[in-house]
Amino acid sequence: MDSSDAVKKWMAWSEVFISMIMVQVFATGMQLLSKVILNQGTFIFALLTYRHVVAALCVSPFAFCFERGLSKKYTWSLLFWLFINALTGMTGAMGLYYYGLRDTTATYAINFLNLIPIFTFIFSIILRIEKLKLDTIEGKFKTLGAILCVGGALTTSLYKGKDIIHFGHPKIHHNSTVNISQRHHWTRGTFMLVGSVMSYASWYMVQVKLLKIFPFKFTLTMLTCMVTSLQSAVIGLFIDTSKVSWTLGWNLQLITIVYSGALATAATFCLITRVIPKRGPTYPPMFNPLALIFTAFFEALIFGQAITLGSLLGSFFIMLGLYAFLWAKKKEYKKFQAQAQAQANVQVTVVGDEG
Template identity: 25%
Template sequence: MGCRGGIGPIFKKFKPHLLMVLAEVGYTFLNLFSEASFKHGMNPHVYVTYRQLVAGVFVFPFAYFLEKISLAPNMYSASLRYTSPTFAASIANIVPSLTFLLAVLLRLEGLDRSTRGMAKIVGTLVSLVGVMIMTLYRGPVLRNLGHALVHVQGSTTIKENWIKGPILIIGYCISASLWFLMQAVTLKKYPAQLSLTTWMTLVGGAQSAVFTACLTHEPKAWTVGFNIDLWNILYCGVVVSGLIFYIQLWCTKEKGPVFITTFNPLAALLIALLAYFALGEKLHMGSIIGGVIVIIGLYLLLWGKEGDHVDQIKSQEASLSYEEPKEGSQDKGVYLGGEGDKLRRSLDV
């Protein structure tokens, strides 16, 4: 009994952290599977459309029985055709800093002159410097230690373009940051995460279908065979756009939008390791240096954010201790507190 009582509170406290770690592992395989599918010839915009629709169909039954946005994934998928999963995941580490910066501009986040308040500002600036280094400085290529463990045979050659690629991934970061903030605002008025996931994926799939139809005029591009393209769509639709989107919404409701974005570096690290050792991908020194700087800035921001959480708990405890009278008190007085700030009187009879 004692063991259970000890593990239960700890698991409850770190449940959002564990879920976000699992979510980042899921995103890691998304990058690798997507790159393999695009090399095989899959159109990235068609892929996003099918992925969103599969996710909506998968989540809909859960939302119906348990509970009575498409621009970002399109830009991210397109960026993988011009750069690499490691580079894209490293640049995506700017999302936490951008989310914080936009939250301040939209007055959803406060700033002060305390040590933790300054850590937020410094962390944001450091992260931006790291991203600029990864974008502008590639550096020498690290020598592969051995042969690639996995070889992806494809009919399409992906040409690197270090102008289009970074522009697309930075556009994704801005869209994703706005998306996370919109989630936090929406969940306050519509707290049903499963239903919201269903609506987001179905509407996102419809938007992506229109967008893809405008760019892709070949009917052959919409054909999916029984190969890596199909498995990639099913995995990303069910696991990423379905389960992971729901996990993110739940964690956003519990911890806020900045919290869930602070786990991005974990996916970047896993992607870099898998791509380098398993796929034999080139790893540039600029990506390593910039990635380390981004992570340092990111966790400066996280440390500053943790102060807000501590201050909020102290404020709530002080408010409760002031508003609630002690049990058995015989003092005459008027107390203002309780649900809805109702006036409660305690009088001797």
């Protein structure tokens, strides 16, 4: 390999790596900003409504540029699955997550996002979309990873232990955070976060069906964000119709909405869709624990939220289990690619012999 090839390979690797680091930085910023405005009393369904309007506007140029002119069929079946897609993956999953985040802490809440691949795997087994395959090394590691992740989540939820890292008093003023310790409702928040994870896992099941009938990712994301905004607005108006809850001002709430829609949704989607064709579907989730580390550090620094022994142990088990699970999925993905390539070669050989 000459120097030019080495440089190109390094450039390609660094582009993918930096893209995934950016995704985790965006996720960290969203966690911290959302925690602040939720503590200030922001109405969650107003946040969901406005966030996804921004996200739809940000994704729409990509949909019009890259998927304009492609043949798209809008049927009643598609509208039904779009509705379910928005309800499970955004309105339900994000709504429950925001309620869980408000009742706990950013570090505690983000731990649960690492459980999404595990719950998706469990649902796939139940629905017989995927087989357990305990007779293979991949099947054993996936099962081990699932057990470690669930054990880590239980450790984080049920065991606090002593404070390990504590930077002292919060750097953000007391009035802006509404005394964080008084807003913690751990049991209720944990149930909300588990519900969010299950909703996200259900969403991946819906994606399998939806992408078969509508394989246009940018347009699909734009439409889903639009449907999510409508769903959130309707649900929100049933809960709270006061003008104060729906009014936007030039404040941190507006910044969070724009940030969440533009960076945490639109930019993140674009970066991940660029990386998956180059590194496979298991590559992006491998970086998820970085958001946990970033969030834990900055939450301790900004909010004065102590990092406990239970949180560290639980996070360690979740990260260990996640990497075991993703390693097994990566091995399976490579085997699947090799089998598909071998089958394609056989077909080409058969056609050549017939000719």
